[in-house]
Amino acid sequence: MAVSPLSDIEDGVQGVINPPYPLLADPDHEVAEAFQVYDLLGTGYAAPATFVIDTDGSIVWSYIAQSRTDRPSANIVRDQIP
Amino acid sequence: MKRLLEKRRPIWIILGAGLLVVAGVLVVAAFVNPQSAGPGPEQTETLSATATSLAPTTPAETSAPETSGAQASPTPGSIAASVNGYTITQSYLSQTVKLNTVLGRLSGASVLDERETLQRLIRSQLIVQGATAFDEPTDEDVEGFIASLLQNWGVSDERLVQELEAVDLERAFLEDTIKRLLTVEAAVGSLESEGNNLGEWLREQEEDAEIMVFADLIEEEEEEEASPTAESEDEDESPLPTPEAQSQVPDVAPNFTLDRAGGGTLTLNDQLKEGPVVLVFFERCG
Numbered sequence: 001m002a003v004s005p006l007s008d009i010e011d012g013v014q015g016v017i018n019p020p021y022p023l024l025a026d027p028d029h030e031v032a033e034a035f036q037v038y039d040l041l042g043t044g045y046a047a048p049a050t051f052v053i054d055t056d057g058s059i060v061w062s063y064i065a066q067s068r069t070d071r072p073s074a075n076i077v078r079d080q081i082p
Numbered sequence: 083m084k085r086l087l088e089k090r091r092p093i094w095i096i097l098g099a100g101l102l103v104v105a106g107v108l109v110v111a112a113f114v115n116p117q118s119a120g121p122g123p124e125q126t127e128t129l130s131a132t133a134t135s136l137a138p139t140t141p142a143e144t145s146a147p148e149t150s151g152a153q154a155s156p157t158p159g160s161i162a163a164s165v166n167g168y169t170i171t172q173s174y175l176s177q178t179v180k181l182n183t184v185l186g187r188l189s190g191a192s193v194l195d196e197r198e199t200l201q202r203l204i205r206s207q208l209i210v211q212g213a214t215a216f217d218e219p220t221d222e223d224v225e226g227f228i229a230s231l232l233q234n235w236g237v238s239d240e241r242l243v244q245e246l247e248a249v250d251l252e253r254a255f256l257e258d259t260i261k262r263l264l265t266v267e268a269a270v271g272s273l274e275s276e277g278n279n280l281g282e283w284l285r286e287q288e289e290d291a292e293i294m295v296f297a298d299l300i301e302e303e304e305e306e307e308a309s310p311t312a313e314s315e316d317e318d319e320s321p322l323p324t325p326e327a328q329s330q331v332p333d334v335a336p337n338f339t340l341d342r343a344g345g346g347t348l349t350l351n352d353q354l355k356e357g358p359v360v361l362v363f364f365e366r367c368g
Contacts, residue, residue, distance in 0.1 A: 046363040
């Protein structure tokens with residue numbers, strides 16, 4: 001699932017990008033803060049970040065971006081899924 | 083960024099960065115000039131063997147990537163990263179890390195890992211691309227700098243060469259690296275003399291630049307998370323700013339319920355009943 005800070009995620013957005021996963025809105029960045037990724041890059045937004053969470057809720061892997069374009073590849077993330 | 087690039091001769095291709103100590107820690111940035119100095123036969127081969135965005139440097143030898151998100155596993159000759167079309171090869175990154183290790187051993191300084199080194203390389207490249215007027219260092223500047231390093235460390239040139247050879251590096255590689263360091267320092271001086279705050283300036287450049295990272299550096303990332311203190315100390319000493327202190331990632335994911343695009347809500351714990359979850363934060367949508 002993906003979390004965006006925009007509060008106005010609408011059907012249209014979902015339709016346009018049509019991601020095969022839930023797209024969630026975190027306009028008050030509460031979840032970003034809970035995961036300790038809010039404003040890490042000084043942008044006033046969540047830093048791009050990826051968490052792999054096991055069924056017991058434990059975070060088994062994470063990747064916190066060092067820049068806005070810094071993201072792990074899908075293959076890398078896939079290999080971390082328990 | 084493109085406007086700035088056009089102002090300068092497109093001569094620099096990145097190639098390295100690391101840490102040195104001279105009464106403190108200096109960032110070493112290394113670049114290779116593929117047109118006047120040449121990346122060397124090994125790098126030429128690796129560039130031509132790898133399809134990625136290399137149009138400004140090797141237009142005839144490569145093709146554009148299918149998608150910027152496609153990241154291949156690194157091989158010795160592959161591209162580690164691309165900054166506005168200029169490339170950092172995996173082999174050069176590895177050589178720079180080895181050089182940093184040697185210099186760290188001689189100086190007693192902490193050593194940047196591969197991921198941090200790559201980050202410095204990318205920033206150094208942005209700086210040199212973005213600065214418009216600065217004097218490039220001479221060979222005398224380079225030798226003078228190396229001599230002052232050795233004097234500060236109490237190390238002879240012979241031992242330096244010996245240590246470098248032990249990891250298959252030539253002294254010329256150190257000279258190139260120092261030359262790039264001095265170039266970056268001059269570029270930083272030029273930017274700051276124009277009234278730029280380097281940290282803010284770099285953040286803007288990183289937002290506007292086309293930066294692609296192909297290197298698979300996950301192991302280093304995990305090590306960083308295990309030792310956030312050491313990393314933040316390093317950041318304090320560095321003249322090149324890096325993002326704020328690393329996040330203290332929680333051990334257990336805090337539950338949440340958020341609105342879903344398309345309507346309804348989603349609760350993390352409900353989702354976890356169905357299996358593991360990959361949670362991705364985007365800075366902004368789109």
